[in-house]
Amino acid sequence: MSAVWQYFSVKSENDSVAHCNPCHAQVSRGGTEPGKFNTSNLIAHLKQHHKTLHEDFRKTTELKKQSSGNFKQPTLPETLAKRDKFPRDSKKALTLTEKICQFIVLDDQPLSVVSNTGFKRLIEHLEPRYVMPSRHYIVDKTIPQMHKEVKECIAMHLDKASALSFTTDIWSSENCPLSLLSLTAHWIDADFTLQRAVLHAREFRGSHTANAITNAMEEMLRDWKVDKKKVHVVLRDNAANMRKGLDQLNVPSLGCFAHSLHLVVREGLLSQRAVSDALANGRKIVGHFKHSPKAYSSLEDLQIELNVTPKRLQQDVQTRWNSTKYMIDSLIHQKRPLQAYSSEENNSLPAILTANQWALLEKTSKVLAPFEELTDTVSATSATTADVIPSVHVLIQNRGGRKFLPNITPQQPDITKWF
Template sequence: MSAVWTHFKICDDDRSKAECKLCTTKVSRGGKESTSFNTSNLIKHLRTHHNPEYTEFAKANAKPQQPTLTQVLEKREKMSRENPRVVKITEALTHFIALDDQPLSVVENVGFRQLLSTLEPRYEIPSRPYITDVMVPKVFDEVKKHVRNLVNEVSALSFTTDIWTSSVCPMSLLSLTAQWIDEEFVRHQVTLHAKSFRGSHTSQTIAGAFDSMLQTWDIPKTSVHVVLRDNARNMIKAMSDAELPSLPCTAHTLQLVVHEGILSQRSVADAVAVGRKIVGHFKHSALANSRLEDIQLEINQPAKRLLQDVQTRWNSTFYMIQSLIEQKRPLGIFVSEHGLPDTLTAHQWILLEKVLSVLGPFKELTRKVSSSDAMAADVIPAVTVLHRFLTRETNEDHGIKAMKGTLAAAVRKRFADVEENPLYSIATLLDPRYKNLFFSNTTIAANAKEMLKLELLRLPGEADKQEDDDLNEPPSRKPRSDQPTSSLDSIFDEIASASVGRAAVGSNVQLDTYLGEAAISREDKPLQYWMVNKVRFPTRRPDTFQHLALVLTVKGCSAQCHTL
């Protein structure tokens, strides 16, 4: 039906005419017979008497014009590199390569080129050298400028670093990652360097590399809150030579504890070596692995591969032992039918099961302190809870008391001075989940409190401040809705419950008020707590607690001390 009928309707008393809805004029439809009806008169009436409506009608019925030859050729012609749309697509392509770790050769892949050609036929895909030599440096400069502005606006930064060997080429890499808290108590993290590190890894060379990296970003050493590094002697001395405060990676320290406490014992080491040999057999033999899967399916077990460990990562050894114990029955059948280069004795199976039960809490803590939101404040509570677990006797300790005792001694040795370190102590006090509840005794807790008071006095304007602030009532403690999920969780809750009903005493009203309140749940966010409660602890300097809360940004437990 023609669009002109929007403005007309057929007359009820005479179907040969149509009435205009705009002026009620009756217009002939072209004759008396239905075969002669048309809309010419209606359109003519609309054009003569109602020009705006006719214009609207004409636009709605406009026929598409045939494109000219020039227009057809323009659609087939590639857009110039300076075209705004081309610039935008090329930038998005570069971001795609950088953000998703795509190889630069992706621009030469047939399927990828077909995809872009379908999405925009007029876009000419740039060559790999153009992406490498022009676009990547351009994006790098833009990101570097943005990151430089961010870090230069921060008064204190925490860093993580590590030296490791690339798995794809024979070269060593040195990383440097920065973390900080903004005014909204949101933690930020950015990788500043992952550069080739040639030559001997002496402390002098490492210290020189750090000086160079900090100078590259115009970061003064006075802004370096702390550097998280591994336990290697050259790295420890390098931080001392560079005059940078540093802390050891907790995950690395736990690695040393486990190796000294259990994995270095002759009987355990022998059992683990046999297990490693068994896993290696299936890893290097597709036929043996296929036969093991058939046995698993025959006894209604899910087909799972045995996990190979990495000797420098104790938790990978834990997962290897766990996979062996899970497949104990299929392995027994496999040995009886096909044989293995080595087998575990009954005594070794029992020994590995005991090792697994003792190392369970270590695995749990390693996972927690290696998470992306781990903080320096988590270290002292983790050590306290772990030591209490190892020294507490239970009915399930039969046959593993000696192991637990050895591990407890290794924990005491490796973490002997953790509570005396001001960075760890102050971080723990300032974490509302822990406060002064997780120190080994009241004397150490009191010493940590004095460290925090001295830190407060060092801040500008705090030494002369009067303790006459009008404090609000402390909020009621948020009930914990989640039940403990492990033995370590129950110990955490047991220690934290000691905060209920504690009175605030002492000369520093704000600090004692804070410490006197019940600890928040471990599932809550400590930085969010400070964001909400900073107005409850007024100081002459508004960002005092924000300044002190920077100690919470120390990512005390990255598994490899670097982020890539």
């Protein structure tokens, strides 16, 4: 809309006469039909009778033209150039390819996304002149170049750091015969800000012996040109092979507190016969509904009928004690529907929980609650020893001293050494 209309008004869009707001004059809009209306007479009226307002109008119009750019009619060569595709090695194409690669890497997208029809249509709509590279081009060209640049940047920061700490672990897949050895660096920069970077997640083949761990860690530190004298500490799990491997590497190391806490809870509480029996029955119940859609549908109907929020029962994982707590909590939440389910004639469960076992699970959940909170605290990516020591003190003092901690034997991790 023209800026001149801030000085004029009309009774309706079909009105052929505009009303001048400053002098109340009636000015023709240049025609008798809406299709022939224009603003020429209005601008001329401002120029003749309101010179100051006309000057303001002219400046406003100029500013609008400058902000909107120059919309001159493109030439034929310019129009044809817009239809040509970018060369793959052009600056624009390389920039777009790099951004797509960053999208894949940062958001954990599959490499096949560059072949997906919907994604290709989106990119084509945003930039029709861009040719989507193939998956092989991303793997062979773009990602290696990006890896090189990121590695050089991290290496520069590691070189500037006066001391480095590391965390390491061995991960084994349950779905395929694959093990990974990870190494993450932690340091404080010049602004006293905690920084971290995952340096390696390499395949760890063969037996996980102490010598193999020593050789792999030696190779990773050498690859990043990290002097062992700069290693402040390496945080590891409490496995004997990992402990011995790092001792042979001749670098200081400490057992992971979260892993120590896992062993304490697992061996001190969950291994007790009464608790383990109740958990075994609970696992059978969860497994029954996990593998029978018909049984789960019946349980879901009972949940709705009893006004219990429908939720799936959670199966625990033996290597994570907190998953056992989640399973206990899910069973307790569904206690009434489970009891109603087992009381019906056509339904049967592979195991039942007695009244004593239900009470025991409820008490177990309460005992595990502060340990779960502590585990979440020390497992955060920004957690430090400063989070561990006071948390353990609070756990002991607020829970009746050491009565919630198991009797510590030489084979069990001694968490009291932390405080």
